[in-house]
Amino acid sequence: MRFELLRPQTLTEALTLLDKYRERGKIIAGGTDLLVNIKDRLINPDYVIDIDNIPALSDMHYDGEQLLTIGAGATIRTLERSDDVAKKCPVITQAAGQLGSIAIRNVATVGGNLCSAIPSADMAPALIGLGSRVKLTSLQQQRIVALEDFFTGPHTTVMRPDELLTEIEIPLPKPGTKGIYLKHAIRGTMDCAIVGVAVIISISASGNNCQDIRIVLGAVAPTPIRARNAEAIVRGQDIDGFLVNKCAEMAAHEATPISDARASAEYRREMTKIFTRQALRALWQDMSVDS
């Protein structure tokens, strides 16, 4: 492990460095993924650009009542502890609490979790489920990309080498929206998800009619994916046990898992069904209690 460490104090400075070094440079935020990859000799950057000192990157603020904007450098622990987040998007609190040990969450950042683009990244499914967008900034431009379209494969994203993920915008869920993130992992937070399921649902005030739903699966495809066909099964429908099962089965069908040291494709697919079903049931129960 040997590299030059660059510690820009401003965003422009960071972007200039990134523009200069491109593939030879790597951004370090918390470093909990990056340093493991360097130690494992999977990557060998000449320059590591530390974005710790750019205060704007760890900001968290509300734009009106519609949007929560989180700086990419916010630590997972910050999200987990934020009362605001817990009140407005509890599913984010839930997902943050599932990522690694506390000592890792104290350092790891939300931007880092997304940019590492591990298929099992714990923050991705819930954020996608909420319709989040990421702001990608380069010296030349700033663009906003739906998080759903951000990932292109394991460890790859739409980001260009000169771009930095600076912010995550989360549209605040409308009243009556509920969300859940379930992670199937053998030792809970300590392991990578075998499957992660986020479900965000809005149900009519009157009863159990599903007005909108998003089902996002982690760790069972090259990227986190929406289970759109599964969503379609319940969207606009009165939810019942039959539909829940059908929806869960469809979600499993939409998964395209691989076999690796953690689990076989077959097991991952089956667990997709089990945990989608469990998530839907939990939300449905929750809703019934509320109404």
Added chain:
Amino acid sequence: MTEYSVVGKSIPRVDAFAKVTGRAKFTTDYSFPRMLFAKILRSPYAHARVLHIDSSRAKQLPGVRAICEGKDVPDKLVGLMLLDQYLIARDVVRYVGEPVAVVAADSAEIAEDALDLIDVEYEELPAVFDGEQAMRQDCPVVLHPDLPKYKGIRSAGSLPPPDPDRPNVFSTWRIRQGDIDKGFQEADLIVENKYTSHGFNHCCLEPHVADAWMDEEGRLCVRASRRAIWRLRSIISDTFDIPRSRVRTMEPYVGGAFGSKATPRQDLIACLMTLATGRPVRLLLTREEVFFDTYSSNPTVVYIKDGVTGDGTLVAREMKLILDSGAYSQHTVYVVRNGGFGSVGTYRVPNFKWDAYGVYTNNFLAGSLRGFGSPAAEFAIEQQMDIIAEELAMDPVELRQKNILREGDRNSMGMVTHSIGAEQCLAKVADWIEWNNQPKASSGPWKIGKGIALGNKYTTADTTSCVFVKVHPDRVLEVRHGVDPTGQGVNTVLAQMAAEEFRIPVENVRVTWGDTDSSPYDRHSGSSRSTWNTGLALIRACQDAKRQVFAVAATKLGVNPADLETKDWVVSCRGHPQKVIPISDLFSSLRFVPTIAEFLGRGEYTCPFIPEDSNGQSESVAAYWSHGAHAVEIAVNSDTGEVKVQRIVGAFDMGTPINPKMCEQQIEGGIGMGIGGCIYEEFVTDRGRVLNPNFHDYRIPTTTEVPSGKNVSAVIAYVPHSQGPYGAKGLGEAVLSSVAPAVFNAFYNATGVRLFEQPLTAERVWRMLRKTNKADTP
């Protein structure tokens, strides 16, 4: 129960203060000026011919000080019992990760860079990854064609003559008692099954490391995280043809062992590089290397056939064990033999037939782990007992009680049973888990079940321990021992015994260890032997020291030394209250008159040992057995296959507990490790390559996988041994064996499905449950 003043008391561990303050030193907490760092280039193939190595580019790299290949190591095979391995592979590599070259450089980074610059040309060879397949005569892969020519390091009977029918078998052992055919004829029920135990890793938190250097006298020195410094010294001496006294081996605190850290691999390589460079060299394994290049427990297949009469009396047991050792024999020669001790340690079986085989494969290296073959044998036996009980409609506890060895019984290898607390332990765990009450009702996919199992572990007899005890004038009693403080608490146990012998506060005892320049010979901390063997040597050393003290005191007091006793650093004469003298006054005074300057007691203990006959029978081959039981309540998720231990109890006999809280530590630690081994931990391999050699994907239990508080209990059964130090026995290994079968029995109780293969990882359970459910549906 005899009351002692220090023995039997839970005094705080003597090492605890140093450890909570971070002052306790481990190997890498020492360092040397001009130290070099070694890194190993490893085979990517499970079996290949090494055609060509070119390290010329690596040698050019600035900071590289030496590179050694197979051609640079001494032209001799090394090993623990069977000499079957070159220090660095020559011509052939036999497992993924086998060393082919070693670099020593100014930093670990440079050494690693240099590895990338070494070009090796291999020709891949066919490989075998299944122990049973490797054992066949027609196995197309023969790992060691020269096996018939290999030499043994000692003449233990478990090194058989080569067997042309089994070219990959390097070790066999057998036990015969009674008439097995007659036994099965007497039986009303015969239960026959195959059980499979996987290889799992010790996962000591401190990785393996060895530092080597030349001292100012030109002696070769090694300090390492390991056990058995005396054996290491012999092996270094033999390997490099250096006289014993020109080698010094050392060991500070060791961050866990559990049966690992006994092979001399890292140490010899560090020595090799020091000899090549003349400089201090550190070889520190990465966590990944610990997983695939030290050794794990032996993957073991057990075939077992039991015969019982209608009333539940065991009349015959036949067992065959096949132990996969990976590419080299290492410890497995012992493990093959010693699994037999575990097989006979719990039950009365008049007709007994037992065979075990150590087999080479191209898998990861395997050898001893907390129990030396016993856990795999008992995993089979203790599930058999439950299966038999069900067949006979008997309670599993009752069936076990009926067959447990009792005081004075001769076991199936001919030794007379003494100090057996198995029955007591069984009753205690059954009581704690409320055996007679149904488990809680299942909820949703979670099925609840209870299970119980007995366990035992022997301590081998054929070893020697020595201890020095030095009396200092300033109220310090120094104990020098030669075993290994790996965390089990041997320093505290010896300090307590020494304090008891001298009737002084334990705070007055100072314990030193781990240096062949000053510590006396001992075998090692292994086979749960330190409390017993080193303890008995310590008592003799204390008696010797007291004899010396009393001799001087008797002269000064003008009394018979036989009438003297000591307490709180004062020697007194029985029946003459005025005849007292402080020990400090016995030392020579400052008048230049050399009287007495040193009291150095020496104690030696060798356990009576009679080698087994050709039927594996002996009156004295183990020092003793420790026994115990586990009872457990688990929950099985029928949707996901997850298994969670909800409540667990372990009860064990260890003779007299020298320090009861430390005995609890062992029992609780055995529970944690047992849960890991039988539920969570598994090597995932692909053609011999370990795919999960890290703490992330090789899942040892964290705080949330092991019960705590009121959900866990460690119980001590007090059954003193007449020959043990203060009646004590060893405990370190016994605490593991019965966890796995208790969990598997609970699994059956919860699901109605009997599984025969460890571990109960979620996916395997899910698969097995699904298979069974499908089979049930017409």
Added chain:
Amino acid sequence: MKQMIELNVNGVKEEVLIEPWWTLAEVLRDQLNLMSVKVGCNKGDCGSCTVLVNGEAVKSCLLLAAKANGKDIVTVEGLSMDDKLDPLQEAFIEHFAVQCGFCTPGMILCAKALLNENPDPTEQEIREALRGNLCRCTGYVKIIEAVLAAKGRLNIRSSR
């Protein structure tokens, strides 16, 4: 290129010249001789190298030392100034929460961070908080007991 950083380690300001790729664990051990910082896996999985950075538990093998510049670092050496032990250290001794000792410093500091944030954790909260720190000797039973006991002592002390 080497650079100078300043760490406030156990209450003492230390200036250290570091290589940019050095981790905090390497600097604490190799440059400052704080050998209580144990490295068991070097990949952030075992927790043996846990230290407190500005009061929070951090795995020092996965934190670049440069990023700790200007911060307060506590290692176990810093918990027991002048031989006065922290209640957690006392409890680890009295409750036999120590065996081989390799995980002990990290375990104590992880518990310290927990008690800093939550002075009255339940047994379950302790289990959750310590799950990133592996121990192979104890089965964790007495470690959890010790943290429960230490919390009582801390509360008694602070109520005085």
